[in-house]
Amino acid sequence: MTYFSRIDVSNWTVVRAETVGQSEKLWIRAPDADNTPSNHWLFKPVTFHGAGVRQGGDWAEKAASAIAELIGVPAADVELASRGGNEGCMSRNVRTADWDMHTGRLWLDANPEVNYADSRARLSQRRGGASEGHTLESIRRALEEVAAPPAFTVPSMDAMDVFVGMMLLDALIANRDRHEENWAVLVPSVGDGTARLSPAYDQEGSLGYQLDDSYRSAVLSGARSGGVIGWVGKGTAWRYSTPPGTPEVSLVTAALLAGMDRTPAVLEFWMDRVESLNRDTVTDLFSRFDGMSDVSRRFAVEVVMTNQERIRNEYRTIVA
Incomplete structure (x- = not known):
């Protein structure tokens, strides 16, 4: 069994904060990647219920992307990720430079x-x-x-x-x-x-x-x-x-x-x-x-x- 890997993006460069949506999100890029839209990924940390129960937004978004691929629906690439000890997922920008x-x-x-x-x-x-x-x-x-x-x-x-x-x-x-x-x-x-x-x-x-x-x-x-x-x-x-x-x-x-x-x-x-x-x-x-x-x-x-x-x-x- 090969599990989906979780990428540590703690040292990735912050491009900007995402202003749309209700949760805190960051656009980031790998330190050695060119600063072009296709290299930008939106990192979203998981959220927790008031009782401390971890929600599964990271695996849900990754699974949604994988099922989209299985049935041929174009969708953003998604990877499991962590940043500063906080687990989440990151989604590649669907907009390219042109x-x-x-x-x-x-x-x-x-x-x-x-x-x-x-x-x-x-x-x-x-x-x-x-x-x-x-x-x-x-x-x-x-x-x-x-x-x-x-x-x-x-x-x-x-x-x-x-x-x-x-x-x-x-x-x-x-x-x-x-x-x-x-x-x-x-x-x-x-x-x-x-x-x-x-x-x-x-x-x-x-x-x-x-x-x-x-x-x-x-x-x-x-x-x-x-x-x-x-x-x-x-x-x-x-x-x-x-x-x-x-x-x-x-x-x-x-x-x-x-x-x-x-x-x-x-x-x-x-x-x-x-x-x-x-x-x-x-x-x-x-x-x-x-x-x-x-x-x-x-x-x-x-x-x-x-x-x-x-x-x-x-x-x-x-x-x-």
């Missing part, structure tokens, strides 16, 4: 055809759910002239086609945090070249990372939340705004609805990728985290496999 990065907030706000309320004015609302106008329709409209991420090699797909893949990834890993600061568009720094969707990033809020093992055990045994199927079923797509009085839909339903709005080949492609996962591969992935407890490993595996089955069943219902 690109400027516009978060979804900026991209939507700059589009005159999209009815969107800038989240800077509605930050308190976004913390409680979705910003007004951050809808799947607004995202689709804003991405109409945007190409797929730079490293994506399926020529027939555009940005929204790949965004569907990101949403299915979120559904698999129970990531409810795809708000408009957690997706972005890359624009060429010089000239009028084609804008491209950024690879996925900031996927820490996945796989029940914030739970303690007693709760996970209770869910696995069926004693709480209706078991794993009940727990994942509570995962609504709350970061996507819906009309007043309209109930939130699940992450699974939101992803499949977004896919149904594309050509049939798009959803078929992503369903093939979702189906490519198997229990042995997912189990092996989580067994490589040295710091995870047996309970947290089993819980993470069951979340992914249960969500795969939910996606499969709902897709069959839709296309029947």
Whole structure:
């Protein structure tokens, strides 16, 4: 068994502090690396509950990146790391030197055809759910002239086609945090070249990372939340705004609805990728985290496999 290594970045150079988000984060680079965006990594230390329980944001973000790779969703490289004795993870910058990065907030706000309320004015609302106008329709409209991420090699797909893949990834890993600061568009720094969707990033809020093992055990045994199927079923797509009085839909339903709005080949492609996962591969992935407890490993595996089955069943219902 080869565990994922944890890199000590205590001597890495601080590039700047990250101002977006609620936790303390630093952009850093290796001492011998050129000071270019592609060599910048965002270090995020793990956080602790008030009772001193360690959250699993580091392994969750690493696992999210690995699962993205398994199903072909472009995503940031992530490594386990420690800095000054504090464990965490670091995520490589998805922006390279020839690109400027516009978060979804900026991209939507700059589009005159999209009815969107800038989240800077509605930050308190976004913390409680979705910003007004951050809808799947607004995202689709804003991405109409945007190409797929730079490293994506399926020529027939555009940005929204790949965004569907990101949403299915979120559904698999129970990531409810795809708000408009957690997706972005890359624009060429010089000239009028084609804008491209950024690879996925900031996927820490996945796989029940914030739970303690007693709760996970209770869910696995069926004693709480209706078991794993009940727990994942509570995962609504709350970061996507819906009309007043309209109930939130699940992450699974939101992803499949977004896919149904594309050509049939798009959803078929992503369903093939979702189906490519198997229990042995997912189990092996989580067994490589040295710091995870047996309970947290089993819980993470069951979340992914249960969500795969939910996606499969709902897709069959839709296309029947």
